Amino acid sequence: MDRDLTKGNVYINLLYMAVPTMLGFLSQTLYDIVDLIWIGRISGLAVASVTIIMTIIWLTDVVNEVIGVSSISLISQSYGRGDYEESARAIGQTIFFKMVIAAVIAVFLSIFLKPIAKIFTTDTQTLQYIYDYGYIRIATLPILFALFSIVTALRNIGESKKQMIIMTGSAVVNIILDPIMMFDVIPIIGVKGLGLGVFGAALATVISNVLAFGLGMYYLFKGNSRIKMKVRDFIRLDWAMDYKLLTIGLPMGVENLLRNFSAIVVLKLVAGYGPEVIAVMGIGNRIIGFLMMPLLGLSMGGSTIVGQNLGKGNIDRSKSTAKISAAFGMLVMISVTLISFSYPKEIMKIFVFEPNIIEMGIPMVKIIIFSMIFSAVSFGISACFMGSGYNFPYSVSSIVSKWVFQIPIMYYILKTYPESPNLIWYGFLVASIVEMGINLYYYREGTWLKKRV
Secondary structure, three states: OOOOOOOOOHHHHHHHHHHHHHHHHHHHHHHHHHHHHHHHOOOHHHHHHHHHHHHHHHHOHHHHHHHHHHHHHHHHHHHHOOOHHHHHHHHHHHHHHHHHHHHHHHHHHHHHHHHHHOOOOOOHHHHHHHHHHHHHHHHOHHHHHHHHHHHHHHHHOOOHHHHHHHHHHHHHHHHHHHHHHHOOEOOOOOOEOOOOHHHHHHHHHHHHHHHHHHHHHHHHHHOOOOOOOOHHHOOOOOHHHHHHHHHOOHHHHHHHHHHHHHHHHHHHHHHOOOHHHHHHHHHHHHHHHHHHHHHHHHHHHHHHHHHHHHHOOOHHHHHHHHHHHHHHHHHHHHHHHHHHHHOHHHHHHOOOOOHHHHHHHHHHHHHHHHHHHHHHHHHHHHHHHHHHOOOHHHHHHHHHHHHHHHHHHHHHHHHHOOOOHHHHHHHHHHHHHHHHHHHHHHHHHOHHHHOOO
8 A cells, every 4th residue: 555655653654665675675685695605606706707797787877876866856756746647657757768778788888898897807717707697687787777766666656565575576586596597406405407607696687687577567557546557658758857867866877977986996906906805895795785775775765755745845854754764774783883893704704615715804894894884874864865856965975985085095005005905995984984974964054955856
């Protein structure tokens, strides 16, 4: 049943929207972790190769981010003011427009994957893993981008449980298919598998994404009491709305481009310490991704509440939502940090067997997870920026924290302490603290309260 988020208790509304979103995202990230665990059973080089290819692919996420962030404010604000026909049109246009753009990106990336991959490694086996995993993932980018928008749309019209079902179901299918596709003999149960290696891991992801896309489209066409999609909403480009989809989220798109490009630069810096440290970074990325999911759930759930309440003129409820989201996130991250400081070696052993990689990863686990306490505040506060459509502050905080602080610090460490890779992770901690400070400044400054789309 759809829910009116402009009424009732703010805490309950936030939990109603955030918890299913958290669970959905957590299930997806749980798949990412299980996927890396299985890949780690092949070798540390396989982990390094998947780290490289996914960093390359996520550089293209800038377009997905621009359109997706724009759609949050368009859908939630029109829904909040009762214009359900406009909400339906925005949903359909977002999905179709994304698929068109993603198809163009997929062609470009397929052509240039080999020369891009060779920037990071010349190892023949690692490159082969990159190609095996990368080409099929790239070919199905339109489905992946569309799936993101389906989940966003369901959340923004109050259907948080349905988006949780889609994401959880997709993750479960993925987790089941992974060992079947990857190994000659499926671990634990000893049954014959397909033995496709890292290609099998990619294929399992593609299959689960296609099934999730189909279920999501079914939910949208089935509809709820207020919105029911029609075919015409998905089969034509509306240039007036496409302009809004490209411009409202443009500040966050620029931020996303620079953030993802910064990930490329960071990867290149880490590569200076060798493939083993790349593998450690890949594990760190999955840990960060897993911990970001409850924060993302709070931020996304909060942004829907902020958008609907701003659409109806409820300013105080919008402000309270962002504060509560940040406080909840901090409590979660403090708890996780205490665990990580107690069991860092055990956390690393989940992913790899090689003792040298495990030892390299211990300081990474401690430093990166501690930095997530500060990221929790940033994510909570960002709900007010996404819900209002005023995405400039989040972009500034991300760009400054990464390009002015993180990358120069990591470059200095690499050049000054070439034999001490453990120090490079402090760049992540400094970036998180700076990002939090900038977001808090813009939240208190208050321009977002006047922003409408």
